[in-house]
Amino acid sequence: MKIFSSVGFNSVNDPKDIAVVRYLLGIQMTNQPFNLMMAPLTVSPQNVFNNQANNVVSIKDIIIAIKNFQEQILWQIRPTGQIFPDDVTFKKLSSGNFYHPKHYVRSKSEDPVITPGIEPRIDEVSEQFFAYTGKTLIITSGYRGPERQAKAMFDKVNDTSGANSGNDKIFDKIILDSYMAYADKRSSKEIYDQMVESRKKHIDAKTKLINNTAMYQRDATQKMAEVISKQIANGIYISKHATNKAFDCSVNNLKGSDIIILKLLVKNLGGKTPDEITGPPHIHIQF
Numbered sequence: 001m002k003i004f005s006s007v008g009f010n011s012v013n014d015p016k017d018i019a020v021v022r023y024l025l026g027i028q029m030t031n032q033p034f035n036l037m038m039a040p041l042t043v044s045p046q047n048v049f050n051n052q053a054n055n056v057v058s059i060k061d062i063i064i065a066i067k068n069f070q071e072q073i074l075w076q077i078r079p080t081g082q083i084f085p086d087d088v089t090f091k092k093l094s095s096g097n098f099y100h101p102k103h104y105v106r107s108k109s110e111d112p113v114i115t116p117g118i119e120p121r122i123d124e125v126s127e128q129f130f131a132y133t134g135k136t137l138i139i140t141s142g143y144r145g146p147e148r149q150a151k152a153m154f155d156k157v158n159d160t161s162g163a164n165s166g167n168d169k170i171f172d173k174i175i176l177d178s179y180m181a182y183a184d185k186r187s188s189k190e191i192y193d194q195m196v197e198s199r200k201k202h203i204d205a206k207t208k209l210i211n212n213t214a215m216y217q218r219d220a221t222q223k224m225a226e227v228i229s230k231q232i233a234n235g236i237y238i239s240k241h242a243t244n245k246a247f248d249c250s251v252n253n254l255k256g257s258d259i260i261i262l263k264l265l266v267k268n269l270g271g272k273t274p275d276e277i278t279g280p281p282h283i284h285i286q287f
Contacts, residue, residue: 001020001023001024001094001127001128002020002085002094003016003017003020003021003083003085003090004016004017004085005017005085006082006083006084006085007021007062007066007082007083008021008059008062008063008066008080008081008082008083009063009066009080009081009082010082011082011083013059018059018062019128019131019132020128020131021062021066021083021090021093022062022131023127023130023131024093024094025062025065025066025069025093063081064081066079066080066081066082066083066089067079067080067081069089069093070089073092074088074089074092102123102126103126103127103129103130103136103137104122104123104126104136104137104138104139104249105136105137105138105139106138106139107138107139107140107250110140110141112139112140112141112142112143112247112248113142113143113144113145113148114139114142114143114247115142115143115244117143117244118142118143118244118245118246118247121245121247121271121285121287122137122139122142122247124269125137125262125265125266125269125271125285128265128269129258129261129262129265132261132265133258133261135253135254135258136253137249137262138249138250138252138253139247139248139249139250140248140249140250140282141241141247141248141282142241142247143241143242143244144239144241144242145242146225146226146228146229146232146242147221147225148241149225149228149238149239149241149242150191150220150221150222150224150225150228151221152239152241153178153188153191153192153195153224153238154195154217154220154221154224156178157174157175157178157192157195158217160174160178162174164209164210164213166207166208166209167208168208171199175192175195175196178192179191179192182238182239184236184238187231187236187238188238190227190231191224191227191228191231191238192224194220194223194224194226194227195220195223195224197223198216198219198220198223199216199220201219202215202216202219228242240286240287245286245287246284246285246286246287247285248282248283248284248285249262249282249283249285250281250282251281251282251283252281259283262283263283266285269287270287271285271286271287272285272286272287273285273286274286
């Protein structure tokens with residue numbers, strides 16, 4: 001983690017830098033037998049990336065915490081209460097020579113695959129999000145191989161209201177909305193065509209309902225995964241999840257202001273949060 005300007009006494013005190021210093025001091029506070037306690041510092045969501053947010057941040061307690069850190073950990077005789085991007089105080093504070101907690105959890109129901117390729121991005125986003133909100137992200141999806149991607153695409157359709165009503169028009173509309181949601185519509189349609197064909201094979205001609213939902217899902221996802229594998233072999237990736245460049249997080253524990261902050265943070269880190277209209281409520285984050 002970095003800061004780009006001075007924090008503390010007689011300093012620039014950019015809200016973004018304050019959040020980083022507050023976060024790092026908080027880690028030290030819980031892992032060192034020293035008195036680094038400070039009152040909570042807050043930044044209003046509307047001003048997260050607005051330098052004018054200084055007037056809503058109380059700096060008094062963080063100056064005290066910086067001085068305590070300099071005096072009790074760095075053994076400075078005359079602590080300044082200031083931190084600069086490349087000074088001794090910040091280097092020690094951000095050295096990593098202390099326990100570094102994770103600020104995300106895996107969803108138990110979704111059991112996402114978090115590979116070494118995507119984990120640094122999740123760490124970066126969740127750490128900064130925690131610094132601003134004090135909340136932990138719940139990761140619902142990480143890396144997806146062909147089988148997981150096929151299941152995710154199947155579930156998006158199957159979990160949509162009306163998908164299993166027996167009404168062909170409703171099902172066709174859901175399929176259309178689902179493949180149109182992807183940037184590469186030709187490739188997504190090629191995948192969803194397998195689901196359509198499987199449904200025809202497993203549907204009862206009279207009731208228009210699926211005879212055996214387990215067999216239908218197994219047959220459909222297997223054929224969908226085969227198409228996805230062929231596409232990947234040809235350099236086509238229907239989702240960023242297959243390239244270790246995307247992850248999803250739940251919005252169940254987030255307020256509207258939290259979502260605004262998260263999207264701004266991702267944008268500031270060079271990522272995107274495109275809207276996904278299908279599936280359970282979540283935020284898709286990609287780099």
